[in-house]
Amino acid sequence: MNLFHGASSFIVLFLSLILAVLLLRRCKVIEADQNPIFSKLLTSFVLPVFIFSQVANLQVEYSYLFFGAAILISELITGIASWATGKWILRLDRPSTGAFILGSTFGSVSQIGNAFLKVVFDNNAAVSAMGVVTGQFGVGLPVNIVGPVVAKSFGDVESKHSLFGLIKSIFMNPPTIALILGVLWNRLNIPSDGFIVKMLFEGLNVVSASMTFLVAVIIGLSLKPIQMKGIWIVLILAAFFQLALQPFITYGIFSILNEQNAHHQATLFLSAMPATPLAVVFCARYGANPQLASQIVIFTCILSLISIPIVSLFI
Secondary structure (H helix, E strand, O other): OOHHHHHHHHHHHHHHHHHHHHHHHHOOOOOHHHHHHHHHHHHHHHHHHHHHHHHHOOOOOOOHHHHHHHHHHHHHHHHHHHHHHHHHHOOOOHHHHHHHHHHHHOEOHHHHHHHHHHHHOOOOHHHHHHHHHHHHHHHHHHHHHHHHHHHHHHOOOOOOOOHHHHHHHHHOOHHHHHHHHHHHHHHOOOOOOOHHHHHHHHHHHHHHOOHHHHHHHHHHHHOOOOOOOOOHHHHHHHHHHHHHHHHHHHHHHHHHHOOOOHHHHHHHHHOOOOEOOHHHHHHHHHOOOHHHHHHHHHHHHHHHHHHHHHHHOOO
């Protein structure tokens, strides 16, 4: 399966799942106010299980940090560009500028990217493990560090959270813990051929298989009509930064190095993900503009159905 067909197949599958969720919403089988339950289930259980199961049994290479660094560079450039655009071109107020920066800079690697790589690369365990490590170092840790800082700096609510609390929230969240435990399991060469251990990892794989559907459920329950009047240029520019500029910068870095393999391709896909829902969380918590952030997340998610297959044509 070539990457364009793989990406297109995932988009069709993912869109079909989202439409199924919307149908379930219409039939009152599930409700939008249940979304926090599914979100917590994903971030606190299914995603950590997926991360641990992928990293624990594979050789984690230090080169994965390079792929994370490539995404970090693209995020840095995009973040500066979005800040300048929001302040001097769009002339947004401070809370909206904070939401615009977060929605334009950090992609939904954990929520969508890992599920995407799993399908597009045909359950290639090595690519999945690389994507997990790259995603955590390139997006997961940075968004949990920079996200609150940006939201606090541009928000209108005085934060009462200490530096210790911020550090604790960064390193004690389930995905980070799962990554650390997976690396430790891997480096300690814990035997994985015993009956109990095999049964354990088979169970973890069953749980991990639900990730794609669970992400679709969360997005389907989050979808609301987007009010384009008055903010259409903001949404379009945010989508440009997130879906076009970031993968272009990442592609440029790899082109300069004249290297291309499955890991480079996976990293480019990760840099092309739509805006992370964590932007909404941080804006709501620290007094930025969560409504604008949610509209950016939904708008980029919809546009990514077109942009991601286009990205696949260039790699």
